[in-house]
Amino acid sequence: MSMFLQQCPSLFTFPSSSPSFSAQISVKSTVFCCLSPSPVTVVNGNTERRSSERNEIRLGLPSKGRMATDTLDLLKDCQLSVRQVNPRQYVAEIPQLSNMEVWFQRPKDIVRKLLSGDLDLGIVGLDTVTEYGQGNDDLIIAHDALEYGDCRLSLAIPKYGIFENINSLKELAQMPQWTVQKPLRVATGFTYLGPKFLKENGLKHVTFSTADGALEAAPAMGIADAILDLVSSGTTLRENNLKEIEGGVVLESQAVLVASRKSLIQRKGVLDTTHEILERLEAHLRAVDQFTVTANMRGSSAEEVAERVLTQPSLSGLQGPTVSPVFCKRDGRVAADYYAIVICVPKKALYKSVQQLRAIGGSGVLISPLTYIFDEETPRWRELLSELGL
Known part of the structure; x- marks a missing residue:
């Protein structure tokens, strides 16, 4: 800001008598000639044009962890290897898909940038799409079963104390302990799905909080009565004296291909590229085993x-x-x-x-x-066209 003021000193005045501000900035209309004429977004320190200004098709992929590794392996098996010149860069390409940019992002940011128009396609867990998409109609699941990243979002309670004989969500909701003054305390990172799920299942007196570190420790520390978290094998829950209960699974999750409805309909080449990706994914996944x-x-x-x-x-x-x-x-x-x-x-x-x-x-x-099994036409492509009204 100081550099900009030095370059355009005539555009700003700083009255010293204002009672509300130590420095008041008065901007004349001519200031807009010094600004960029196109809207921009800053992503990982790089300035980029908004989706309406770009021609590239953008695919968001997880940047770290097991999900990232498994995603790259799947694409490689589909002859869609991601080429990254520098592992520290956040942008890469898939040579087999022309005009395609791959952006490595945190899963929740992939969903957010699909909604903002900064990405056209993404691969993330269904739990992430549901939590951060919050039912937004612009998000379309193009492929709902990429067969990795399997887990479930589940409610877990202690095996001991007042919960010893509680084995279902219905029994939990009927416990007389939960009142306005003393609600059920649930530790979770799913602040959209958690409240929605418990409200729909009859738990009226509930408060939610997030806990630092592993959520499994929250009940033992007295921070929470229950946790709502992703579960894979359930081993970590058992080792911390926690149990899942009947009816307590919010959703079953695995990796999915998600797309922006607006991009599919409005942006040139996105629908055709999605078709090719779907064909390759389906052919490979059908041939597995x-x-x-x-x-x-x-x-x-x-x-x-x-x-x-x-x-x-x-x-x-x-x-x-x-x-x-x-x-x-x-x-x-x-x-x-x-x-x-x-x-x-x-x-x-x-x-x-x-x-x-x-x-x-x-x-x-x-x-x-077998490596690939190609159908006459992939069913998921027909479903996608139907969802788009095409």
């Missing part, structure tokens, strides 16, 4: 072999087995005494499927993992 099984089987015709294969339910594959002749030359003539069967089998049913193939005459069984 799936294997291609190929076997040779003697038969009189492809139809006869197919009939034999389809007597075993686990050999039906995605839409049925592929049966094709295996040609060999015998006595100078080309013949097809064997047929090749190709099916897709989930990992958990792999050995059983091999056994069933052998039982009906299959031999020379080959197994290879």
Whole structure:
């Protein structure tokens, strides 16, 4: 500010007699000629144009922790590797997606910047979207199951004392201890979802607070009666003499792809890029733990072999087995005494499927993992278009 005053001294006067301020600034209308004509935003110390002024498509990704690592691994598996020249930089790119900028942000800031228009797409936990999006209609979940970051937002109470025989949310709400003068004290970082959930479930006398450090210690320290926090395995709760209760789960969460409705509809290229990301995600996730099984089987015709294969339910594959002749030359003539069967089998049913193939005459069984399974069109793309009214 002082440098600006030195450059434009004629624009400001400082009367010394004002009773309310030690220095009063009077700004003339000509001051606006010294300011930037376009609205700007400062992100991580960098000045940028608002979304209406930019052409790039922006994808927000978590900047730290397990969620960040798993997100980058997923994108790499989808042939969408993030290229970051300097690990200290907050901006990167995905070479396979033209005009795409990747911005590494805190998860809650990804949601906030989707709402402000500074990001177009983001990958965060559903709990973060729900807590910081607060039901805003501009946020659309484009893919709701990226299959990592699994956890649940759950209410937990002590196993001891007045809670020893309390095992459900209904029982907790009916405890006579909770009054206006002495409400149930809940420690949580979810200041939107927590009050909303407990109010909807009949707990009228509740106060909420945040605690420094691990929330699990709050009841033992006397800071809170219960906690509302993210739970994965539940081990930490058990080790701190806390228990989850029936009906106390606010939501089940995992990583999701979230988008700005305005960006999808109004900004050039965002919808097409979202389509490609969805296709790649769906194709990879469908192929996880799936294997291609190929076997040779003697038969009189492809139809006869197919009939034999389809007597075993686990050999039906995605839409049925592929049966094709295996040609060999015998006595100078080309013949097809064997047929090749190709099916897709989930990992958990792999050995059983091999056994069933052998039982009906299959031999020379080959197994290879699948990388992608592309549908005619991903269902989530159709759902997204429907949500947008397109």
